[in-house]
Amino acid sequence: MTNPTTYYEPIIGLEIHAELMTNSKMFCGCKVVDSAEAPPNTAVCPVCLGMPGMLPVINRQAVEYALRVALALNCTIQHHNIFARKNYFYPDLPKAYQISQYELPLGVNGWLEIELEDGSSKRIGVRRVHMEEDTGKLTHLEGGGSLVDYNRSGVPLLEIVSEPDIHSGEEARAYGLKIRQILRYLGVNSGDMEKGVLRVEPNISIRPVGSTAFGTRTELKNLNSFKALAEGTAYEIARQAEILNRGGQVVQETRGWHDARRITFSQRSKEEAEDYRYFPEPDLPPLAISDEWIATVRASLPELPDAKVARYQADYGLSAYDARVLTEERAVAAWFETAVAAAPTHAAKTVANWVINNLFALMNEKKQGIEQIQVTPAGLVELIGLVENRTINHNTAKEVLAEMFATGQSAPAIVQASGLAQVSDEAAITAVIANVLAANPDSVTAYLGGKEKLLGFFIGQVMRELHGKGDPAVVNRLLSQTLAARRQA
Ligand SMILES: [Zn+2]
Structure with missing residues (x-):
């Protein structure tokens, strides 16, 4: 296949979802547990189960963790924050809406530096960092039926959206790794993609080099490693280039990554995508973040x-x-x-x-x-x-x-x-040198005749006699002296 980047410029933005390792959930007192280990539906209450009449309360620790991330990513912090309801119906979402920041995210206009394999670095813009809550987790059974675990429902979740400054699978991987490294430094996320606590989703489009209009983009999901992120992104760039090369049109859709076959496949077209009917969450007051609080969190950053x-x-x-x-x-x-x-x-x-x-x-x-x-x-x-x-x-x-x-x-x-202490006793080393030279008369003659690289051989023999414990500097000096004396003799 020809290299698609010769003719097309890939434009990539990354959406990263990171669960926050707080003690309790975003809007209730339930513990945040490891959803891979805790028995299903044991860390739940009427609030995170979406029972009627239950009221959410904002978790201060989650806001502080989100602030740490937004500040570490050089974002401007919004003082006035409003939560919205993002409406959609799905069995992993008991309230039938997710509480999320929409119009006013916590942090905007940030950036971070990524390092590329050739040693160069590049600045990538961070468009927004906002707070929301995670959904429950569905397990689809073979032969029909699904199980739902609401332990994850309501766990604080951070969404970090990059600017479309990324231009290859390698850059996407470097950006993802850097975000994970910072989250770990801040102690807010373990970075374990296989457990799903960190999820990375690239939006990918391509356009002819020199063009300023954006191409149709696809969104990639189910990436469970940074290797999959790099490979899936590269695959998607090549797939789109091949479609455009034969005069076709890229369809706007969500695609999955098949880890075993190393290909992307269509999951959901844009036509089927939901309209979320965002509106301000009536059960939560606006969240005011003071300059003082921002300064305190900034001072606490590692x-x-x-x-x-x-x-x-x-x-x-x-x-x-x-x-x-x-x-x-x-x-x-x-x-x-x-x-x-x-x-x-x-x-x-x-x-x-x-x-x-x-x-x-x-x-x-x-x-x-x-x-x-x-x-x-x-x-x-x-x-x-x-x-x-x-x-x-x-x-x-x-x-x-x-x-x-x-x-x-x-x-x-x-x-x-x-008994590993090194032998630097000169008398002992001199005696060993004499033995080694006596045992190798032909090599001594060759050395004195000009084959000076045999010095290394003699050093090796002496060190072996000393069981590797000879002081290399002393061995070297005494051996050179002894051989020089023979040459003059
Ligand atoms: Zn709860």
Whole structure:
């Protein structure tokens, strides 16, 4: 297939729904529970079941969480907020309407920076951030019939709508990942797409390059991973290009993503879509948000990923890539910063290298998160200290770290118990060098005849005799001296 982006410019906007991890639901006192684990219909009450005459009350914590997100996304906060009824009839919606912000969203005109695979970054506009409530959850049974679980009904939900500034599947994925990272930093959402607590829906259209009119758009649903978001978006761009290339017209519709077949398919055309008949929710007063409240929430925000990356580069001398890797998760960044604080000032980069090159490898291998590992930040710094004061060499230190990871023991305890301390006794090393040279007379002759790269072979033999514990600097120096003396002899 020809590359569709040569002829067409894809225009993509993303709608993201994020459940807020508050204690209770948006408009009642029911607990917010994990709908994958809690028994169905156990966290419900007359309000979230839509019983007649029940009155909703706004959850202050949900508004605060929504404010955190809107501020982190650089939005302007609206002081006067009104909730509306979004009317439609569906079995997962017991009231037959959803309470949502419509005309006046909480936050508008925000933005965030995304990082692309080639290392460049790009600013994407955030059109609106608004509060609403989630619906219940339907399970359709094989052979007919459906089950409904209202535990999710009324859970606070945030809708985040981007400007149509996204132009490829890769950009859509980068934007989605960045939103998820920020939500996790803010502690308002776990980012678990497979559990449905974070749902990403792109609107996709294409137009000939140079054209300013928008093409007909389709909306993609059922994306349960960021990989599916990137692939589904790319598939949809190619599908639309193929239709236009053969003179056809794109139909405005909602399409699903088939994860196994990796294709999109028609779910619902626009003609069948509902008219929601929005009107102001009569049971809720307008929500006033004061400058004071905004300032309090703003002051409580944690340092966000972009700020951390900039600081790590400036203060620790790290590359942008290393800084991104270390700040991917807030807990990892906190662990790293604790270690840096315990280390000598010059050692920040060394600590970063040990975390990225060695600790992450062990964590991946054992499938452990930073919260689960037995190695402490101070423990890693202690290990680095043993390398710096030449008690052990770098290769031994890697083995010691693996042992620390497996047993939780300290580096000095492991070094002592296993006799791993490095040999830097010059007399002992000189004796081993003499043995190695005596055992390899042909190589010595070849070396003295000009094959100087054999030095590496000799070092290897000496280190092997020392069981890998030789101080590399001392071995290197004594070996060079001994060979130089033979050359002069
Ligand atoms: Zn309830």
